[in-house]
Amino acid sequence: MIEPIGDSERIIIVANRLSVSASITENAVEFSQSMGGLATGLSSLQEYYQMLWVGWCGIPREEMSDEQHALIEQRLKDEYRSIAVDLTQEEVQQFYLGFCNNTIWPLFHYFPTYVDYSHENFATYERVNQAYFERLRPHIRPDDIIWVHDYQLMLLPQYIRDEFPDVRIGFFLHIPFPSYEMFRLLPWRRELMDGVLGADLVGFHTYDYARHFLSAVRRIVGLDNHLGRIALEGRTIGVDVFPMGIDYERYAKASQQPEVMEFIDKIDGSLDEQHLILSVDRLDYSKGIPNRLWGYRYFLEQHPEWHGRVSLAMIVAPSREGVPQYQDLKREVDELISDINGTFSTLD
Template sequence: MIWVHDYQLMLLPQLVRQAHPLATIGFFLHIPFPSHELFRTLPRACRQALLQGVLGSDLVGFHTHDYTRHFVSSVSRILGLPNNLGRLAVDDRPVMADTFPMGIDVDKYADAAGSATSRALADDLRRSLSGADIILSMDRLDYSKGILNRLAAFERFLKRHPERRERVALMLVVVPSRTEVKKYQEMKKRIDEMVGRINGRFATMAWTPILYRFAAFPLDELAALYAASDVALVTPLRDGMNLIAKEYVAAKNGGTGVLILSETAGAAAEMGEALMVNPRDISEMAEAIETALAMDQSAQIRISRTLLRRLKRFDVRHWAGDFLSSLFGVRDERRRLESLCLSPAGAEGLVVTVRDAAKRLFLLEAEGLFLPVDAAPDTLSPESLEMLTLLGGNPANMVVIIGSGGRAEMQRLFGGLPVALAAENGAFLREAGQDWIMPRPLPREWIATILPLMQRFAGRLPGAEVEEKEHSLVWRYRRADKNLGEMRARELSATLKGLAAGLEITVRQGPAFVETVSPGVGRGAAAYHFQRLHAPDAILALAATDSGEEIFSALPEQGPFTATLRVGLCATRAAFNLRNARSAWVLLRNLAG
């Protein structure tokens, strides 16, 4: 098991996966993941490489649901990968993106604050300030922490509330970070200057409003600062989680103390009882300081104990355990799916059994094997033409291509090959070199009801279009905004299913399309027709989409040897999975001889 952490190593999971394909890999991002609108401003190659790098993992973890949602949205819209509640299909692997809010070692900070050393340090600090209320601001030197905004808020607070002067002190602790970087040096200079200006403006002979330290503190001194402070001012402009807010609550151990927390910190999602502020709103932060100082002790204790109970339940051990449990769950799911895959020995035996049969029926789904799932090309690939010519040219074989395309489209793509065809999901059938037939008369009256509905939905989504066939309608949105398209597709599908019972139509929803077909039409019915026609000794059915599951259901449980295979690691009615389309092609080549 390999657990990779943070943005500096976003490319590493894919590199590890390439070197160790069977490794169990987790990745956790400790900073916010930006929205798709922001992430897509990166150069195309860069944004794709970062996403693909992270997706080398089995499990991708984030502090908040918003970060997880942003990541999944970027993966969906930039890489075009579908997702189902954070579950992604990457190549031939399941990958999960989920939320794991990081906790802290609560007892560590509570015990440290309660130690004799920390209590003595806290008492000394309070005596040195003559009982003034202490506001603690502690962060490492970083542009994301909002230290200058915090100082501006404290200055405005002193200006608005002169009665608080000489009765309050801001303990400003800035932990050195990247001090060799010029921008950070400039930031420290601005902090130094602002502290000097505020102290120069408000200080008296007996009182200094800001006590400033540029240093890191050992645990006992840090815990003493937490314990001595009446208010913690934790207002980063943006932060993945911010553990200082949690450490402060833990050190208070259910006693008095007020947390003022930025609404843009990840911790805000878990600590809603704190005083929430917009870290860019100076006035709001200034008033929050006054609200915190004026809060009665009973309210402080009630909030503190509520937050503490939550921190204890969701501590760092829970975080690590939850992540690892989920990681092993994804690993086990991958192994379970891999166990359903046709093994090399099984594939070899299947080829021998099928080739030994006197009459063979191959039921092959067009989409996903020979055609893209969401659009038909102008021509088949040379590899497809060669494969189908060889397989269909054997007089012992009947090869049937089953697809959603209309008669003209299927004829254009496959008509010159020695294969049988099922167009519009089986509404029209054609043996090799013969004319098209309709197995049964089909009604078309329903189209007059459904077509205007689909056109109305297409009018609500730029890039969407309606394809009208003889006995089916397809609403496509592959050229539209993906997220809005998926939402409109769900709305349309729900509306159509409400009408389906009365009209006896079938509604299917797939990648970038919603389809309705005439009653009685189905890929399973087409498979059954050709099975009766050919009376084979062996049947091989191969599908790559959910629509192909109908084929498997129509095949006999007894009688001729029957092999059913589904491309991809997914739940299926088929007897076996094939890892990917490449595996399907290898199998067909071996069967073609």
């Protein structure tokens, strides 16, 4: 059981996306849970803590009328304890699809040949991080804990620190932090370091990620650490490992719900003597989806006795469709699936 903090304290989560996404259909506004591990992993905290969530609602500002914009803001505030940050279509393109997912993401996942070193995109990254701060600023109270999340907002902790020197700030990176040899390829490495070091506590999933970060701090900023503690301008910054889990009880109970058990029985009944391999992923080159397909194809080549007795079902959620590498990946996956089905499928 998660214990709530004191009544006077509040956690403000600041992330690229809100825990819910807005959509507009026939002049009606609807909300659904945002996709992605961050929103899924943190949304259950709202049951235990006094919280405020700051992020983008998922709709570019130009695609909303003033009336729709006002309605979305009001409903987010009243129903979801959330504050929306406005992003234009150009900012989405240059900030999210550009610097975040065409620069930081491939570099931090050790795909340096995919990295786009665009000064224009980094300028937009700075501007959007500043916009998040401006939206957050009027809501900050002295006793708040501000928890900034992920690679989209690596500059934000220092923006907050500059104007609120005594507020408690945490930063958690949900993706790998690469080795110094990889990170130093980034022309804006010092800016990102200074931004993250605005936090009081910096968290990572694994020890290796934390170790890489501390190495980068020493080599780029010139600061050593003692047992993961960095002294900077009269304060101490903690760097530690906090493997992110899930709300186990929520998912364990979900598997016992009648509609879920009914669906399981339906699948079991349709398989008969068949074996089913299930794969669930977001479409991303870091997930190894083509490798999985090549492995399945190799298995069928080496074991013809399994033809017609085993199937691979892949649930692949579309992702970052505006990024060229993701378009290429989708094309590759589609071609591999067609090849496997054309070669090994049976009439029954």
